[in-house]
Amino acid sequence: DAGVIQSPRHEVTEMGQEVTLRCKPISGHDYLFWYRQTMMRGLELLIYFNNNVPIDDSGMPEDRFSAKMPNASFSTLKIQPSEPRDSAVYFCASRGLDRAGANVLTFGAGSRLTVL
Amino acid sequence: GQQLNQSPQSMFIQEGEDVSMNCTSSSIFNTWLWYKQDPGEGPVLLIALYKAGELTSNGRLTAQFGITRKDSFLNISASIPSDVGIYFCAGSKYGGATNKLIFGTGTLLAVQP
Numbered sequence: 001d002a003g004v005i006q007s008p009r010h011e012v013t014e015m016g017q018e019v020t021l022r023c024k025p026i027s028g029h030d031y032l033f034w035y036r037q038t039m040m041r042g043l044e045l046l047i048y049f050n051n052n053v054p055i056d057d058s059g060m061p062e063d064r065f066s067a068k069m070p071n072a073s074f075s076t077l078k079i080q081p082s083e084p085r086d087s088a089v090y091f092c093a094s095r096g097l098d099r100a101g102a103n104v105l106t107f108g109a110g111s112r113l114t115v116l
Numbered sequence: 117g118q119q120l121n122q123s124p125q126s127m128f129i130q131e132g133e134d135v136s137m138n139c140t141s142s143s144i145f146n147t148w149l150w151y152k153q154d155p156g157e158g159p160v161l162l163i164a165l166y167k168a169g170e171l172t173s174n175g176r177l178t179a180q181f182g183i184t185r186k187d188s189f190l191n192i193s194a195s196i197p198s199d200v201g202i203y204f205c206a207g208s209k210y211g212g213a214t215n216k217l218i219f220g221t222g223t224l225l226a227v228q229p
Contacts, residue, residue: 004158031215042219042220042221042222043159043204043206043219044219045216045217048215048216055215056215056216091158091159093158104161104164105149105161105217106161107158107159107160108158109156109157109158110156110157110158
C-alpha cells in the first residue's frame, strides 16, 4: 500500500488566491482527517469524515475553509481566499484496522502551504 | 485548541544514552498514543495505550499509560542517530476510537553520534 497520498507537497501562493489541497486515503480506511501544523499551535484537527460524510468540522478556523470527500478515495481541503496566517503544513490522515485489528491513524507526508 | 503539556521541549544526547519524555494533561484521557515525526514527513505511530497502567514496548521504546489517566511517558533505550526527530504524545478522551486526538507540543530529540 502506498499510504496516504497528499498533493501538492509544497504550494506558494499570494494572499487572496484559492488553494486546493488533495488527499487519497489508504484503501479500505473509513475515516479521513485533516490536520494543520504550525509552530505556534502544533497539530490541530480541522475536520474528519466517516464513510465520506463530514462528522465534525468544529476545528475549521472560518468560512474560508471548506472540505469535501466526494468518494472513498479522495478528499479536498480548500481555502478561499487564502491569507498569510493560513501558512502551515496541512496533513491528511486516514484510519482503519491494522493487521492486529487495532485502529491505526496513518498520516500523509503533508502539504506545506506558504501564503505571501 | 487544547494541547497536552509535553516535556522536555528538546533533548540533545549522546548515542547510547537512554531518553525519557512525558506528557501531562489536566483532563482524563482514555487513549494515549506516541508518534514520531521526521523532517518533511507526517507523524508515524510508535505505541498505542488503551488502559490505565498499561506498559507497552516496541523494540527499544517503552511507553506507559499513567494510573491517573492524566499522563503518559515514553522511554527510548540505547539511543541511535536515527532516533532523531520530534516525538509527539496524543490523547483521546473518547477511548478506543481515536477520532478527536489532542496532540502534545512535541519533544525534539537530537542524538550525537
